[in-house]
Amino acid sequence: MRPIAFLSIALLACSVVLTSAARAEDQPVGITPDIMKVTVKHGGQDVDIMREQKNDATVNPAFAKTSRPCPPFCIQPSELAPGVETIAEVEMIDYIKRMSDGDDTIVVLDSRTPDWVAKGTIPGAVNLPWTLLNPAKGASPIEIAEIMQDTFGVTESEGLFNFENCKTAVMFCNGMWCGQSPNNIKNLLKFGYPAHKIKWYRGGMQDWSILGLTTAKPSS
Numbered sequence: 305m306r307p308i309a310f311l312s313i314a315l316l317a318c319s320v321v322l323t324s325a326a327r328a329e330d331q332p333v334g335i336t337p338d339i340m341k342v343t344v345k346h347g348g349q350d351v352d353i354m355r356e357q358k359n360d361a362t363v364n365p366a367f368a369k370t371s372r373p374c375p376p377f378c379i380q381p382s383e384l385a386p387g388v389e390t391i392a393e394v395e396m397i398d399y400i401k402r403m404s405d406g407d408d409t410i411v412v413l414d415s416r417t418p419d420w421v422a423k424g425t426i427p428g429a430v431n432l433p434w435t436l437l438n439p440a441k442g443a444s445p446i447e448i449a450e451i452m453q454d455t456f457g458v459t460e461s462e463g464l465f466n467f468e469n470c471k472t473a474v475m476f477c478n479g480m481w482c483g484q485s486p487n488n489i490k491n492l493l494k495f496g497y498p499a500h501k502i503k504w505y506r507g508g509m510q511d512w513s514i515l516g517l518t519t520a521k522p523s524s
Contacts, residue, residue: 330359342397344404346427347523356516364513377481384486387499396505399474400428412474415485424519434484437491467498474503479510
């Protein structure tokens with residue numbers, strides 16, 4: 305064998321060994337180039353929001369389905385309603401962090417039914433199932449009024465809602481194929497909630513899971 309050919313084979317073998325060693329040690333996975341984790345409050349406890357650090361991690365099987373029947377699991381538009389801002393993960397984390405740090409003008413809401421929430425939710429979020437704001441699902445005017453006041457900071461006078469001091473409502477559900485947060489948002493708009501005070505995380509738990517971000521069990 306020629307010396308050059310032998311040297312090439314040796315270098316190739318060395319490269320394979322080094323590559324295998326590099327793969328054996330997981331590399332850091334940040335949220336952004338400058339943010340590794342964000343500590344927020346969930347159920348009164350500190351929780352670190354960060355991404356899964358195993359480089360070979362795969363998506364949660366609960367979000368692996370590609371072809372749920374439509375209807376009802378139809379693809380949502382990027383703009384849900386005029387004035388309602390669609391946000392992504394970095395913005396969602398920022399809202400959670402601000403709320404956790406004491407900004408009581410923000411509320412982050414998981415619009416899913418309790419059976420889904422029990423599998424894991426975004427840390428800092430509280431559960432408001434989509435049915436509770438939906439008259440078609442049995443929600444009474446009194447129940448809706450109580451939620452508007454207790455959850456959203458809306459006041460009521462002589463049967464009319466006053467949204468002057470209402471909270472910025474950041475809402476999500478299972479993702480771009482899920483209609484639960486869109487239902488909550490559309491009902492809020494029907495009640496007169498200002499669109500600019502509503503933020504919609506369209507990617508929801510589907511994208512949150514795909515990115516390997518921390519989940520938490522629902523707070524009591």
